[in-house]
Amino acid sequence: MRRVGDNDSVTSLGNTTTEGFRSGFACFIGRPNVGKSTLMNALVGSKVAITSSRPQTTRRAIRGIVHRPNAQLVVVDTPGLHKPKTLLGERLDSLVRSTLTEVDVIGFCVPADQPVGPGDKFIARELANVKKTPIIAIVTKTDIATPQQVAEQLLAVGRLGEFADIVPCSAADGFQVDLVGDLLIQRLPEGMALYPEGDLTDEPEQVMIAELVREAALEGVRDELPHSIAVVVDEMAPREGRTDLVDIYAHLYVERSSQKGIIIGHKGERLRAVGAAARKQIEALLGTRVYLDLRIKVLKDWQRDPKQLRRLGFYD
Structure with missing residues (x-):
């Protein structure tokens, strides 16, 4: 993982670092749908990763940049580690494992409202093989758990392995989110800022x-x-x-014709609703009005087809 500034002058970032300034990378790992993306957005203070109640929403290693007066933390949100059933799933798991070797500190996320399960134990075993990188266990979603559940989960997580810290938090109501940031930053090396002040992610606009x-x-x-x-x-x-309007043309790809019908909905109602919801978010992102043209195309079994995966941006 190349750090911005490794081979550049400090002035290329528009600032200098003071003694004691820390900077580096952290990643969140956990099974699908444990709140990793929501926690990253809360730390950054802006939406840089999409969220959904659906498992395996995250498909890329999204970077969110947290700026502090004495530090810059780059959080890498990874897909949920799971037992893959498709070539896409295999590539996502490979992405997670490669990210673990490239960061300075790891945040292992386990939700407070669900008992520790096989998926959590599987990830804990994976993390036991990461010898030199500090790991902070983060009990997420405390806002939807009782105090007793949180206390029991902290004990259960502590039995999963050796962690530098164990901390409960809630990205939804902000409970101890700053503390999570503090604990991650404490494990970063000293060094200059990696990204310019004000940058919240390095994701290209079209990908976002x-x-x-x-x-x-x-x-x-x-x-x-x-x-x-x-x-x-x-x-x-x-x-x-026009200076106040951006035209965007995009394709939604599905694997079967029946799925195309689901996305379109009765007389196109669902597709129009998708477009309206997406346009509102895109206009907030770009700060301008947007014309959004959505088309749907069937790519049969694209999750299992190496050629189609490359076409859709999922590389080896």
């Missing part, structure tokens, strides 16, 4: 827009459909002669 469309499409769909949805922005440009 595609993710916002996918987030809107995930809401209210059947259980078997979420993993079959992929989104690609084909074209994005200011409208000719």
